[in-house]
Every structure is written in structure tokens, then in C-alpha cells.
Amino acid sequence: MEGNEIQFKFKEEAFKYLIFWKWIVLSSVVSVLIAYLYLRYVSDIYATQAKIQILDQTNNTFKLPTNSFNIFGDNDKDLENEIELIKSTRILNRVIDSLELHTEVYTKGKIKSIELWDTAPFKIIWGIPTQELYNKSALFTITLKENGYLLDDKPTLYPYNKTNLTQEIPFVVLPKNERKKQKLGEYQIRLKPKNTLLQELSNNLTITKQGTQSNILKLVLKGGNTGKINAVLGALITIFDNDGVKDRQLVFEKTIEFVDDRFQYLFTELDSIEKQKAAYKKSQKISFIEADAGVIMQKSYDSENNIERIDTQLVLADIMLNTINTSKELDLVPVNIGITNDEINGLSNKLNEVILNRNKYISDGGGKTNPIVASLTQQVNAVKGNLRSTIISYKNTLAYQKKELSKIQGLSAKNYNRIPDNEKSLRSIERQQNIKETLYILLLQKREEAAVNLAITNPTIKLIEYPNFTGSPIYPDRALIYGIAFVIGLLIPLLIIYIYFVSNDKIQTKSDLEQHLKLPVIAEIPFVDTNENKLIRLLDRSILSESFRILRTNLSFLLSSQKKRNQVVFVTSSIKGEGKTFVSMNLAITLSSTNKKVVLLGADLRNPQLHSMLNYERKGLKGISNFIFDEKLTLEDILVHGKEMLSKHEFDVIFSGTIPPNPAELLANDRFSALLNILKETYDYIVIDTAPTLLVTDTTVISGLADAILFVTRANFTEKKLFKHILDFQKINPKISFGLIINNVGQNRIYGSNYSYGYNYGYGYGYEKNYSRKLTLKYRVARWFRRK
Structure with a gap:
């Protein structure tokens, strides 16, 4: 079993x-x-290979016949170093620059492009320096014509051999030869950054050793163009060989370079020493040490004599001033006492002359009151005062001259004492000058020796097998x-x-609900594409409208046990997004089509969506929350008649109103039940779009006011773990009629269900013709694959 x-x-x-x-x-x-x-x-990938022998530059050719050890060096280690050197960025950079690999030309086909190498009928010359191309990239297409070329399928014809400035990087197209018809066509130009080229070249290059005791290397390069990979491999070998020769010459080149640098340095140093010597002499005011010493001594002697002369004049000036100050009013002053100041001597003579004239007038009989005598007396006093001031000024001048001469005498003495130090410093500069001149001559000899040694070169490698490619591509297999x-x-x-x-834990079909919940499923709402209208219309013959007619019929049976004239129908769901507002709207439309008076209430006060489906602006829209909160509002203040809507419905609507902070407490208010009682007096059906039951308690609080509760689930959306919650919600009011609705049926056909709205509703009811018009090629193909 x-x-x-x-x-x-x-x-x-x-x-x-x-x-x-x-x-x-x-x-x-x-x-x-x-x-x-x-x-x-x-694109096919080919491989080209070549073999080279690494020549031993140590001249130690003796090796033991075994591979256990090597007396004169580790051959494997040397070859590993050579392999890394060949694949180094420095070598590959030079290969890229020598062959201009950054520019690639392709013949452009409808799907596949083939890279050209030396067969390209033209050459691209870029309008910026090569160094600036390293980090740039470009991709464009040119079409060759007889008299020019087109760029990127644009109608403008550009001439050959002239710079094209329309691209970010200017370029010139240079035809290689006379353009033939078979070579005129469309070509693709690619400019690759150097880093990309280095990575591609390194990845496509493989170097292996030929045997454990061999110093032969096998180089294999892969690529799509045989001519290109042959040229690249050949250039790589040549550059590596030249690089090896250059390495052996590097010591002598460095010697010559060092000597040249030292030449420049020594030349600069010698020039600097000469300038230093001249600057030192200039700063110290030196021409010749011996001559400068004589000049300094002469200056010192002259200064001393001048100071003695000034001291004599100062003494004479003091005597003259003292005589004037101590003499009587009309006494004569001494003259020609040795003062060399002409102004003082002149004033002394004038003073004596005026005194003599005055005395003469007095002796001739004139009294002191005589006007002439009085005038001469005033003149004597004025000249005497002037003489006194002149002597004082002369003394100040002499004092200043003495001070300056003392400074000169001190400076001369200081300069004379510094002569030995100047002589020592000057000899030190001349000594450095002699050393630099001797070194300059020695380095000149060494440079000639290095130049001779540089001319001696030996080959680095021996090319055993030239690059040649395999006949068939190595890729793809x-x-x-x-x-x-x-x-x-x-x-x-x-x-x-x-x-x-x-991983799928969502409900898919009606059987999932019936099997786990044991509750009646009264309607299956088909999947509606986002591009289709989600609201049914009057006398609509679509599958969607028929599903809601079935819902209306089953709802009538569900409510028949209530035996009430006015029915309150709650439409709710577990979580947001299962389509309860969509079902509420279409249920109201379907019920109103039977000449029943229907009102639709938006009781989802937390996240109202009813206004969106009816194209209403929620801001300022009064509704249930306003009615409950404001007792002054009446039904007419919040009721929106169907004929007043833009879509002209046969049912009326009461929106949710302003979103309150306490929706559950607000709905528990007696005003809400009073509103329902008022509506029952007028309407046959009151359809209420309520809040999801799993997220909030709003619907649970008012569930006792319903005559029937329609619980909406959504195929491929509602999780099966919510079944327990649906059962618990139904047990809260077991006497209220309870029905399940599965929405969005038919979107997911992965379970192979044979349920199809297209067939069940089309047969015998006149809908098949209407439905068949919607069967586009996409739907026909999808329906064919759904068949079992």
C-alpha cells in the first residue's frame, strides 16, 4: 500500500x-x-602562436642532467620572471601605442560586424593628442560614398581628408587608396580606452614553458581577426626583444644621464659660486683686500683730523658766546679769534661798527634821548641778539658734524677689523670653485667611457617560430x-x-476556499486588465457584468432568509488590495439596474477609495464622518445623487468624508446606526464599503448592523494563512448571512484550471460573438497554451 x-x-x-x-x-x-x-x-575566435628562446646572458651554460637543482641559477624562476615581464603593462602599453590598437574598424552587417585590420579602405586620424585618447571612448558609423562619407545615417555628406568637428572627439577620414565600389559601404568606428585594451590583451595572451629543462616559451594570442593577432604578437615579441637590449644598456644610459645631469648641476654650481663670490664682494664692498685696507686707514685719519678741528671751533664758539653774554651793553666784541664761520665774523664786525657809530654820536654832543642814538642803541641790541643765535646754531652744526665723523671713524675701524674675516671667507669660496672645476673634468672622462660601453649590445631572445594562426576557430564549440x-x-x-x-501560498480557485473554509462562495469575479474599464455599464454584455449578475442572484438567495424589505449589505476583505471597493461599486451598479433604489456608503474611514473610482476630489467632500461628528448635518448634506455624478449612475453615494483620528469610536456612535435607519426608509439596498477586517476593528464594531456580509478575497493575492481570520470573523455574528467572493479569477493559469469565462458565459447567451472580438493574437496564443 x-x-x-x-x-x-x-x-x-x-x-x-x-x-x-x-x-x-x-x-x-x-x-x-x-x-x-x-x-x-x-564572432569566431582564432589563435596565433609563436615560440621564442630566452638567451642566457650570464654565459654560465653548464647545467646538470637532472632537474633536482641548478648550480648557476634557477632556470624556472628566470622564465617565470620573463613571462611576467612579457605580460607587464609597460610592454603591452608600447604594443598598443605602436599599432594604434585603440582604434577599431568594423564592417557593419545587419546583425554581425566583422573587424578589419589592414584591409580597411580608410584610416581614422583623431584630432586630439594620443595621450588624451587613453581615457576616452567613442562609437559611431560612417558610410563611404564616392565623394565623401555619411556619419551615423545623417544626410550630411562630409568630405575626405578634412577634420570632422561634429563629434565630441574630432577626426579625419583618410582613404588608403582609390575607392572601389565593393569597398564602399557602412563601417563602424570604435575608440576604446587604454585600460580596456590592456585588460583584453592580457586576458587573450597565454605564455607557457616548453618543458622543464627548456628555456623556450610558447606565446598564444586569441582574437577575432587573424591578421591583427599576428601583427600584435609579432609587435609584442619585437618590443620585448628591444626592451631586453635596452635593459642591458640601461646601466650605461643611466651613467650618461647621471653625468649629463651632473654637468648641468656642476655648471650651475660653478655659476652659483661665481655669483656668490661677486655677491660677497659686493655685499662687503671689497675690490682688493690690500687696497681696501689703505682706503679704510686714510678715511680713519681724515675723520680724526676733522674731529679735532671741530673741537677747536666749539671751544672758540663757547668763548665768543661767553664774551657776549658777560660783556656790558655797549662793549665791543672780539673778532678774528679763529672761528671759521663767515656769518659770525660778519655779525661781529657789524656789531662793533654800530657800537662805534653810537659812541661817536654821543661824544659829538648827542644825548641818549637823541633819536639817532636811540635808533643805534636798538640796532646794537638786535645785532647782538642775532649774533648770539648764530653762534648757538653754529655750535649745534659742529656737534652734529662731530657725531657723524665719529660714526665714520667707528665704521672704518670696524671694517678694518673685518678684513681678516673677509679674506678667510673669500679664500673658502675660491677653494669650492677649484673643486667643482676638477670634478667637471673628471665626469667628462667618465661620460666618454659610458658612451663607448653603450655601443656594445647583445640580442635578448631568439625567434624560433614566427607567429602563425590555427586554420579553424577555437571558439565556439x-x-x-x-x-x-x-x-x-x-x-x-x-x-x-x-x-x-x-513558494505560492495564495488562493487560486474557488475550490481553495470551499475546501478550507466550508463557506458558500457566491461569486467569482474574473480578471480585468488594467487597460479595460473596471466599472460595468448598463446593459453591459461583458464577462465582468455577467459575473456581477450572478453575484446579485446569489445575494438574493442569501438575503431571502432575512425576509426584510430594506437590506444592508457589508462588503469587506481581510487586507487592502483585494478589491472590496471595486466589488461594492459594481454590485451597486448591478442592483440599481433592476429598478431598485440603491445607496452606496464609503465606511472605510481610514483609507477611502470610493471617491477615486468616481473621479471625485476628496478634499472638502463631506460624508459619514462629518455626519456622525456634526449633529447639525442632515442626510441631504452628505448624499450625492447618481444623476449628479459625471458618470450618471442610477444609485446614490455617501462618501466617507474627512479622515478622523478615531474611526472605530466614531462608527460605534449611534449616529451611524441612525443614518442606516434613515436610509432604510428610502432605499431597497444599502451597500457599505467597509475597512479591511485584519488591519483595523472598524468593520467588526459595526458588523452587527449588517443583513449580509460579503467577504472579498483575491486570487493569487490573498494568502491561505488568512483562512483562520475569515472563519473567526464569521463566528462573531453567526446569524448574519455570510458569503465569500473570489476576485481576479483567471489571471494566473499556472494550475491548469479548465474554468474559462469565455466558454461558460459565451455558449447559448449571445456573448460569444462579443467575446470573440476581443480575442487578439496575444489572447489566442495564450488560450492555445492553456489547453490540456
Whole structure:
């Protein structure tokens, strides 16, 4: 029995996958087709190889016959170093620059482009320096014509051999030869950054050793163009060989470079020493030490004599001033006492002359009151005062001259004392000058020796096998790719289906609800595409409208036990997004189409959506919350008649109103039940769009006011773990009629259900013709694959 059960489960699981056999086959076919197209248009990769021998520069050619150790060096280590050197960025950079690999030219086909090398009918010359191209990239297309070329399929014809400035990087197209018709066509130009080229060249280059005891290296380069990879490998070998020669000459080049640098340095130093010597002499005011000493001594002697002369004049000036100050009013003053100041001597003579004239007038009989005598007396006093001031000024001048001469005498003495130090410093500068001149001559000799040694060169490698490419491409491996594609084509749909089965915990069909909840499912609402109208219309013959007619009929049976004239129908759901507002709207439309008076209430006070479906601006829109809060409001203040709406419905609407801070407490207010009682007097059906029951308690608080509760679930959205919550909600008011609605049925066909609105509603009711018009090619293909 256990074996049979296992076998049954295996068949059941296999059947679940076999339902999708068309998708599995299609995936395999598509995968193989993709592999074919890939192999059809993928670029072939070729390989070229060459062999070189690394020559031993140590002249130690003796080796033991075993591989245990090497007396004169480690050969394997040396070859590893050479391999790394060949693949170094420095060598590859020079290869890229020498062949201008940053520019690639392709013949442009419909799908596949082929790279050209030396067969390209033109050459691209970039309008900026090569160094600036290293970090830039460009991609454009040119079409060659007889008299010019087109750029990126634009109608402008650009001439050859002239700079094109329309691109970010200017360029010139230079034809290589006379353009032939077979070479005129469309070409693609690519400018690659140097870092990208270095990475590609390094990845495509392989270097291996030929044997453990051999010093031969095998170089293999892969690429799409045989001529290009041959040229690149040949350039790589040549540059590596030249680099080896350059390394052996590097010591002598460095010697010459060092000597040249030292020449410049010594020349600068010698010039600097000469300038230093001149500057020192200039700063110390030196011409010749001996002559400068004589001049200093003469200056000192002259200064001393001048100071003695000034001291004599100062003494004489003091005597003269003292005589004037102590003499009587009309006494004569001494003259020509040795003062060299002409002004003082002149004033002394004038003073004596005036005194003598005055005395003469007095002796001739004139009294002191005589006007002439009085005038002469005033003149004597004025001249005497002037003389006194002149003597004082003369003394100040002499004092200043003495001070300055003392400074000069001190400076002369200081300069004379500094002569030995100046002589010592000057000899030190001249000594450095002699040393630099001797070193300059020595380095000149060494440079000539290094130049002779630089001329001696030896080869680095020996080219054993020139670059040549394989006859057939090394990539792609067609058999392997076809096999992998077929396996992937099988595994992808199986893996997707398996993951979906394992991870999907959403309800899919009506049977999921009936099996777990044991509650009646009164309607299945089909999937509505986002591009279609989600609100049904009067006398609508669509599948959506028919599903709501079924809901209306089943709701009538559900409410028949209530035996009430006016019915209150709650439409709710577990969580947001299951379509309760969508169901409420269309249910109201369907009920109103039977000439019943219907009012639709938006009781989801936290997240109202009713106004959005009716194209109303929520701001300032009064509704239920305003009615409950403001007792002055009446029904007419919040009721919106259907004929007043833009879409002209047959039912009336009461929106949720302003979002309150306490929706649950507000709905528990007696004003809400009073509002329902008022509505029952006028309307046959009161459809209420309530809040989700799992998120908030708003609907639970007012659920006792309902005659029927329609609980909306959504296929491929509502999780099965919510079944317990639905049952618990139904048990709160077990006497209220309770019905389940599954929304969005038919969007996911992965379970292979044979339920189809297109067939069930189309047959015998005149809807098939209307439905068939919607069967576009997309829907027809999808329906064909849904069949089992």
C-alpha cells in the first residue's frame, strides 16, 4: 500500500509538471533556436602562436642532467620572471601605442560586424593628442560614398581628408587608396580606452614553458581577426626583444644621464659660486683686500683730523658766546679769534661798527634821548641778539658734524677689523670653485667611457617560430553549446514551476476556499486588465457584468432568509488590495439596474477609495464622518445623487468624508446606526464599503448592523494563512448571512484550471460573438497554451 501511495504521489507530481509540457517543449525549442542564432552570428575566435628562446646572458651554460637543482641559477624562476615581464603593462602599453590598437574598424552587417585590420579602405586620424585618447571612448558609423562619407545615417555628406568637428572627439577620414565600389559601404568606428585594451590583451595572451629543462616559451594570442593577432604578437615579441637590449644598456644610459645631469648641476654650481663670490664682494664692498685696507686707514685719519678741528671751533664758539653774554651793553666784541664761520665774523664786525657809530654820536654832543642814538642803541641790541643765535646754531652744526665723523671713524675701524674675516671667507669660496672645476673634468672622462660601453649590445631572445594562426576557430564549440542549450531549455521551466509550487501560498480557485473554509462562495469575479474599464455599464454584455449578475442572484438567495424589505449589505476583505471597493461599486451598479433604489456608503474611514473610482476630489467632500461628528448635518448634506455624478449612475453615494483620528469610536456612535435607519426608509439596498477586517476593528464594531456580509478575497493575492481570520470573523455574528467572493479569477493559469469565462458565459447567451472580438493574437496564443 505504501508503495502504491508513493507511486500515486509520483504520478500526481509528474502530472502537475506534464500539464505544462507545451511550455517545456517550447522552452527547449526556443533555447536550441537561441543557441543556433547565437552560433550563427557570434564572432569566431582564432589563435596565433609563436615560440621564442630566452638567451642566457650570464654565459654560465653548464647545467646538470637532472632537474633536482641548478648550480648557476634557477632556470624556472628566470622564465617565470620573463613571462611576467612579457605580460607587464609597460610592454603591452608600447604594443598598443605602436599599432594604434585603440582604434577599431568594423564592417557593419545587419546583425554581425566583422573587424578589419589592414584591409580597411580608410584610416581614422583623431584630432586630439594620443595621450588624451587613453581615457576616452567613442562609437559611431560612417558610410563611404564616392565623394565623401555619411556619419551615423545623417544626410550630411562630409568630405575626405578634412577634420570632422561634429563629434565630441574630432577626426579625419583618410582613404588608403582609390575607392572601389565593393569597398564602399557602412563601417563602424570604435575608440576604446587604454585600460580596456590592456585588460583584453592580457586576458587573450597565454605564455607557457616548453618543458622543464627548456628555456623556450610558447606565446598564444586569441582574437577575432587573424591578421591583427599576428601583427600584435609579432609587435609584442619585437618590443620585448628591444626592451631586453635596452635593459642591458640601461646601466650605461643611466651613467650618461647621471653625468649629463651632473654637468648641468656642476655648471650651475660653478655659476652659483661665481655669483656668490661677486655677491660677497659686493655685499662687503671689497675690490682688493690690500687696497681696501689703505682706503679704510686714510678715511680713519681724515675723520680724526676733522674731529679735532671741530673741537677747536666749539671751544672758540663757547668763548665768543661767553664774551657776549658777560660783556656790558655797549662793549665791543672780539673778532678774528679763529672761528671759521663767515656769518659770525660778519655779525661781529657789524656789531662793533654800530657800537662805534653810537659812541661817536654821543661824544659829538648827542644825548641818549637823541633819536639817532636811540635808533643805534636798538640796532646794537638786535645785532647782538642775532649774533648770539648764530653762534648757538653754529655750535649745534659742529656737534652734529662731530657725531657723524665719529660714526665714520667707528665704521672704518670696524671694517678694518673685518678684513681678516673677509679674506678667510673669500679664500673658502675660491677653494669650492677649484673643486667643482676638477670634478667637471673628471665626469667628462667618465661620460666618454659610458658612451663607448653603450655601443656594445647583445640580442635578448631568439625567434624560433614566427607567429602563425590555427586554420579553424577555437571558439565556439558548437556541439557543447547545443547540448547545454537543450538542457537549460528543459531545466528553466521545470525550475520555475517547482519554485512557484513550493513558494505560492495564495488562493487560486474557488475550490481553495470551499475546501478550507466550508463557506458558500457566491461569486467569482474574473480578471480585468488594467487597460479595460473596471466599472460595468448598463446593459453591459461583458464577462465582468455577467459575473456581477450572478453575484446579485446569489445575494438574493442569501438575503431571502432575512425576509426584510430594506437590506444592508457589508462588503469587506481581510487586507487592502483585494478589491472590496471595486466589488461594492459594481454590485451597486448591478442592483440599481433592476429598478431598485440603491445607496452606496464609503465606511472605510481610514483609507477611502470610493471617491477615486468616481473621479471625485476628496478634499472638502463631506460624508459619514462629518455626519456622525456634526449633529447639525442632515442626510441631504452628505448624499450625492447618481444623476449628479459625471458618470450618471442610477444609485446614490455617501462618501466617507474627512479622515478622523478615531474611526472605530466614531462608527460605534449611534449616529451611524441612525443614518442606516434613515436610509432604510428610502432605499431597497444599502451597500457599505467597509475597512479591511485584519488591519483595523472598524468593520467588526459595526458588523452587527449588517443583513449580509460579503467577504472579498483575491486570487493569487490573498494568502491561505488568512483562512483562520475569515472563519473567526464569521463566528462573531453567526446569524448574519455570510458569503465569500473570489476576485481576479483567471489571471494566473499556472494550475491548469479548465474554468474559462469565455466558454461558460459565451455558449447559448449571445456573448460569444462579443467575446470573440476581443480575442487578439496575444489572447489566442495564450488560450492555445492553456489547453490540456
